[in-house]
Amino acid sequence: MHKDYIIFVHHPGIASDLPDLATPEADMFETIPSRLNTDAERRVAAYLTERADEILEFTCDLIRTNSVNPPGDESEISTVIMKRLGELGIDDASVLSCEPTRPNVMAHIDGDRPGQTLMLSGHIDTKPPGNLDEWRTDPFEPTIIDDQLIGLGSGDMKASIAAMVYAAAALRDLGSFPGRLSLALTADEENGSTVGSKWLASAGHLNADVCVIGEPGGVHAEWESIHLVSRGAALFKIVVLGTQMHSSISDQLPRVNATLKMAELALKMDRELRSYLTYDDHPYCTMGPTVNVGVMAEAGVTYGVYPGRAEIASDIRTIPGMTEAQVQADLQRFLDDAMAADPELDARLEWNLMVEASEIDASHPIVDALADIAEVVLEQRPRLEAFPGATDAAFIQRAAGIPCIASFGPGFLPRAHSPNESLRAAGAAEAAMIYALGALRYLAQTAT
Numbered sequence: 001m002h003k004d005y006i007i008f009v010h011h012p013g014i015a016s017d018l019p020d021l022a023t024p025e026a027d028m029f030e031t032i033p034s035r036l037n038t039d040a041e042r043r044v045a046a047y048l049t050e051r052a053d054e055i056l057e058f059t060c061d062l063i064r065t066n067s068v069n070p071p072g073d074e075s076e077i078s079t080v081i082m083k084r085l086g087e088l089g090i091d092d093a094s095v096l097s098c099e100p101t102r103p104n105v106m107a108h109i110d111g112d113r114p115g116q117t118l119m120l121s122g123h124i125d126t127k128p129p130g131n132l133d134e135w136r137t138d139p140f141e142p143t144i145i146d147d148q149l150i151g152l153g154s155g156d157m158k159a160s161i162a163a164m165v166y167a168a169a170a171l172r173d174l175g176s177f178p179g180r181l182s183l184a185l186t187a188d189e190e191n192g193s194t195v196g197s198k199w200l201a202s203a204g205h206l207n208a209d210v211c212v213i214g215e216p217g218g219v220h221a222e223w224e225s226i227h228l229v230s231r232g233a234a235l236f237k238i239v240v241l242g243t244q245m246h247s248s249i250s251d252q253l254p255r256v257n258a259t260l261k262m263a264e265l266a267l268k269m270d271r272e273l274r275s276y277l278t279y280d281d282h283p284y285c286t287m288g289p290t291v292n293v294g295v296m297a298e299a300g301v302t303y304g305v306y307p308g309r310a311e312i313a314s315d316i317r318t319i320p321g322m323t324e325a326q327v328q329a330d331l332q333r334f335l336d337d338a339m340a341a342d343p344e345l346d347a348r349l350e351w352n353l354m355v356e357a358s359e360i361d362a363s364h365p366i367v368d369a370l371a372d373i374a375e376v377v378l379e380q381r382p383r384l385e386a387f388p389g390a391t392d393a394a395f396i397q398r399a400a401g402i403p404c405i406a407s408f409g410p411g412f413l414p415r416a417h418s419p420n421e422s423l424r425a426a427g428a429a430e431a432a433m434i435y436a437l438g439a440l441r442y443l444a445q446t447a448t
Contacts, residue, residue: 035376044436047170052429055166059428060142062158063151069125074187077124078103088169102195105185109172115179115447118439119208120164123189126153127417134419148422155411155423160214163431170436178447197392201399210366211404216411229284229386230393230406232318232357234327237311237350244308259299262310269293276334282319284386290317324354358397369442377433
């Protein structure tokens with residue numbers, strides 16, 4: 001297969017042909033079979049080792065395919081995925097959508113005997129690239145510098161999508177296993193999941209015994225954690241009202257500057273709001289909820305108009321047990337106290353939405369299956385932690401009722417949504433190995 005990514009090697013003055021990336025991948029995987037339990041696992045590992053370079057190339061194809069959201073249109077990338085599924089012999093695949101340009105890709109691989117259903121899920125859209133001047137490469141042109149694959153969505157989460165497709169292909173090639181492996185490759189996760197997992201769940205299209213989402217599993221290092229918790233998100237605005245008037249007479253009449261009051265309130269929120277929140281300690285969320293004051297702000301009308309209205313948008317990353325009603329009550333209590341302390345302050349809560357946190361029990365058999373296989377593939381055992389943000393687990397688990405690993409995938413979360421997004425070039429092949437072997441071990445262990 002033609003290699004259509006760009007490789008830069010940081011060795012000035014030394015010419016080099018394009019290297020065969022299959023060789024280092026194969027070398028990395030060569031000791032895995034000796035640590036596997038069954039012939040079936042060894043066959044799956046061999047299948048994926050032979051295709052390591054192909055998995056990388058497919059990841060590059062996905063990076064090259066624009067699926068930026070907003071504005072949101074996953075038509076082209078769903079076509080690329082469906083074509084590859086067909087080439088790999090995965091015939092039970094379909095596109096489901098509630099809007100023509102917002103497709104979700106579903107696929108199923110059935111074993112040869114009854115068993116449970118494991119679903120692998122990831123989103124096929126990306127955030128916008130932002131300021132292109134901050135990118136060292138074209139965000140839509142996959143580029144390898146040293147061991148890093150750079151490109152928009154590389155870690156969040158097109159490497160995971162490629163890995164899931166090839167994990168399904170590996171189990172299809174194996175043929176003999178219990179149960180079913182399903183793929184739910186969703187639209188719109190980066191802008192609310194309304195036409196993605198949220199719609200799939202409400203329409204009854206998601207059916208499985210457990211799900212693994214392939215969001216980046218690293219915060220401080222790649223693959224460091226299996227995230228059992230998907231933190232929630234409460235989104236809201238505080239509107240501050242003042243005196244709108246001609247600005248030339250603001251020094252002659254009583255007035256309240258809404259912009260300044262908003263600024264004072266924002267500083268107070270930053271100092272004090274977290275202490276108003278009601279929550280219980282959680283073993284995987286040891287730092288509690290995260291309060292982000294002023295993610296957006298707007299004030300005033302124009303020059304010549306004294307500002308009579310200002311608003312500040314904020315979000316709270318919630319932990320399990322925090323409910324929408326309680327967060328609203330906590331916010332209102334904070335505002336009531338702030339207005340009691342400053343009679344000139346007129347502040348009102350405008351609620352947007354809250355996606356509540358979700359959690360899978362650490363004793364669920366998928367947790368050990370993934371951790372055991374990750375230790376084989378990566379030679380280190382991931383920790384059990386909470387994902388800092390919200391994921392599609394909010395809808396897959398809470399709405400569809402499917403226990404869900406919130407995040408375990410290649411990549412490094414601090415690089416996501418950032419210029420020069422990247423992950424290790426080996427990440428997609430590693431993920432395919434972990435997903436396929438983890439699925440096989442879970443399905444075998446839970447077979448009836």
